[in-house]
Amino acid sequence: MQYKQAVVPWDIGEPQQAVVALENAGAFSGDVLDAGCGVGDNAVYLAGRGYRVTGFDYAATALRQAEQRADALGFDVEFVQSDAMRLDNLPQKFDTVLDSGLYHSLARQQRAEYAAALPKVCRPNALLHLLCFSDEVQDEFPDPHGIGEAELRNTFTGTAWRLAELHRDTYVTAFTREYVEKQAGEQFPRLDTRTLTFDTAGRLTRPIWRLAAVRL
Numbered sequence: 001m002q003y004k005q006a007v008v009p010w011d012i013g014e015p016q017q018a019v020v021a022l023e024n025a026g027a028f029s030g031d032v033l034d035a036g037c038g039v040g041d042n043a044v045y046l047a048g049r050g051y052r053v054t055g056f057d058y059a060a061t062a063l064r065q066a067e068q069r070a071d072a073l074g075f076d077v078e079f080v081q082s083d084a085m086r087l088d089n090l091p092q093k094f095d096t097v098l099d100s101g102l103y104h105s106l107a108r109q110q111r112a113e114y115a116a117a118l119p120k121v122c123r124p125n126a127l128l129h130l131l132c133f134s135d136e137v138q139d140e141f142p143d144p145h146g147i148g149e150a151e152l153r154n155t156f157t158g159t160a161w162r163l164a165e166l167h168r169d170t171y172v173t174a175f176t177r178e179y180v181e182k183q184a185g186e187q188f189p190r191l192d193t194r195t196l197t198f199d200t201a202g203r204l205t206r207p208i209w210r211l212a213a214v215r216l
């Protein structure tokens with residue numbers, strides 16, 4: 001996959017606020033895996049906080065950018081090209097997994113395969129922190145991938161996972177109000193931009209689930 005869009009929706013040039021808040025709350029430990037790391041800002045941030053971090057993504061372009069960002073800040077992060085449904089090429093097992101926006105990028109069947117593959121790269125009692133668009137997203141901008149609460153409870157409860165926490169939170173995107181309004185006019189005529197929320201820096205925010213699950 002090539003990132004050819006003028007604005008890469010998740011490239012905000014800094015870690016997600018929800019990730020920073022989790023780290024401040026002591027939610028990370030040991031060896032950390034950033035699943036679907038994209039251009040790497042969460043992984044690089046966590047490396048800067050002292051964790052040994054591996055990031056994977058299937059997009060080679062994203063991984064190259066992630067490597068450049070880690071190098072620019074002098075942090076050692078291992079970036080691996082891998083498909084979320086086949087994690088057998090990851091170099092080790094992990095104590096904490098961050099998924100910031102990967103799960104909701106997958107189709108339903110892929111989400112089930114990913115949730116089944118992930119425990120195999122987790123140590124016992126590893127913690128998964130997952131941030132995904134929630135079904136509170138009622139519009140189609142930028143795309144309709146909101147996940148329902150029932151699916152998350154079902155997927156992360158069972159023999160492999162124990163659901164520990166499920167909260168509502170927000171994900172910051174790279175879209176400005178000006179960009180969204182232009183796009184709405186050109187491509188999303190049904191989008192009512194008055195219903196959208198923006199952070200203090202003027203970036204579109206989207207409602208997400210913040211889930212924590214323990215690998216059994």
Ligand SMILES: C[S@@+](CC[C@H](N)C(=O)[O-])C[C@H]1O[C@@H](n2cnc3c(N)ncnc32)[C@H](O)[C@@H]1O
Pocket residue numbers: 001010011016035036037038039040041042056057058059062082083084085099100101102105106
């Ligand atoms: C919404 S972006 C989030 C990127 C990053 N985690 C962040 O929060 O900035 C989702 C990422 O998942 C990656 N991705 C999507 N499907 C994937 C798959 N099947 N295997 C690996 N990565 C995938 C995309 O290339 C993209 O970088």
